[in-house]
Amino acid sequence: KNLLEVSGVHASVDGKEILSGLDLSVAPGETHVIMGPNGAGKSTLGNVILGNPEYKLDAGTITFDGADITAEKTDARARRGLFMSFQSPEEVPGVTLEDFLRVSKAAVTGKPLKVFAFQKELKKTMEALSMDEEYAHRYLNVGFSGGEKKKAEILQMLILQPKLAILDETDSGLDVDAVRIVSEGIRRYKNENNALLIITHNAKILEGLKVDYVHVLADGKIIHTGGPELIDEISREGFRRLEEGAAQ
Ligand code: ADP
Ligand code: MG
Ligand code: MG
Numbered sequence: 396k397n398l399l400e401v402s403g404v405h406a407s408v409d410g411k412e413i414l415s416g417l418d419l420s421v422a423p424g425e426t427h428v429i430m431g432p433n434g435a436g437k438s439t440l441g442n443v444i445l446g447n448p449e450y451k452l453d454a455g456t457i458t459f460d461g462a463d464i465t466a467e468k469t470d471a472r473a474r475r476g477l478f479m480s481f482q483s484p485e486e487v488p489g490v491t492l493e494d495f496l497r498v499s500k501a502a503v504t505g506k507p508l509k510v511f512a513f514q515k516e517l518k519k520t521m522e523a524l525s526m527d528e529e530y531a532h533r534y535l536n537v538g539f540s541g542g543e544k545k546k547a548e549i550l551q552m553l554i555l556q557p558k559l560a561i562l563d564e565t566d567s568g569l570d571v572d573a574v575r576i577v578s579e580g581i582r583r584y585k586n587e588n589n590a591l592l593i594i595t596h597n598a599k600i601l602e603g604l605k606v607d608y609v610h611v612l613a614d615g616k617i618i619h620t621g622g623p624e625l626i627d628e629i630s631r632e633g634f635r636r637l638e639e640g641a642a643q
Contacts, residue, residue: 396461398423398590399444399559404455406443412453413439415615421559426591426604428626431612432634437594440612441561444592445479446472460558473503476558480548480565487535492547493517495535496554503555520553524580542573549580559590566597574599598626611637 399421406414413436421427429437442450444457446469456465464472487495496517501508521528524546536544545565552560562581566574578600585591585604595601601623609625610617611634618641619625629637 396423397421397458398460399592400456400458401440401444402456402458404443404457405453406439406455407451407453408439408449413450413615414443417455417612417616419610419617421590421592423558423590424587425607426585426593428601428606428609428623429592429594429612430596430609430626430629430634432638435612436615437612438563441479441563441592441594444472444561445469445477470502473499473557474505476503477561478552478555478557478559479561479563480545480552481563484536484544484548486537486539488537490535491532492535492550493531496551499551500554503557517554520550523553523583524550525576526550541568542570545569545573545577546580549577549584553580553584556584557589559592560584561592561594563594564596565593566595566600571599578602578604598630601626613638613641 397420399419401417401419404414404417405412417440429440431437439450443452446464446467452465456463458464459472459477460475462475464475497508497513500513517531518528521531526546530543530547536547539547548565565577569577574597581591581600582603593601606623606626609621609623611619611629613634619637
């Protein structure tokens with residue numbers, strides 16, 4: 396039984412078709428990596444799965460955890476256990492990181508938080524990510540470095556414990572230490588019941604993770620699916636050979 400099923404999805408932004416007949420199935424426990432040239436539609440795919448209203452779904456269906464979520468709003472999808480970390484996280488002056496995490500956790504679980512337990516979990520998780528406790532009281536992402544923003548997102552994922560986490564280029568702009576910490580955070584999240592969809596070009600972030608499938612997205616479709624060996628092949632040879640193969 397699949398956790399996520401994307402079938403025949405066509406999606407557009409400002410009247411321009413970006414995804415043109417995309418299929419993707421993710422089962423519980425699996426880790427999928429999405430690679431592909433710039434502008435191929437990788438971030439668009441994540442946004443469409445999350446139901447970002449900027450992206451128009453022109454055809455196709457999305458089911459998640461046994462329910463058809465094609466017409467659902469983003470907050471409803473989040474309550475079902477979908478999570479996405481963004482390529483460029485927003486700064487939110489006036490809302491501290493801790494407030495933000497508390498509000499999102501309560502919204503996703505639909506239950507009032509146990510304050511003491513929440514604080515304990517927050518402290519423990521921040522320690523695991525080598526984040527200074529002081530960050531909990533800073534305004535969300537304001538003045539955070541690229542690495543700190545990414546850690547804040549991994550922290551949010553660990554606190555929310557989604558069933559499926561979509562990580563969009565969580566490694567871009569990170570130094571080697573931050574990549575290692577983010578990668579540890581991802582391993583900490585992953586278990587046999589939840590799933591990961593990672594958009595990345597960086598094999599380093601995947602270290603220590605068991606990758607089940609690698610998909611190459613080009614021209615709005617998945618043109619090739621393989622195992623983890625594709626990651627090295629693409630780092631060596633780029634996408635051209637796969638794109639040419641798909642065009643024939
Ligand atoms: P990738 O993540 O693979 O680099 P994107 O999904 O970000 O690709 O973008 C695919 C195409 O859709 C690009 O041509 C991009 O300019 C366009 N696009 C994506 N998001 C938007 C948006 N919010 N507004 C306008 N165009 C967009
Ligand atoms: Mg891009
Ligand atoms: Mg992108």
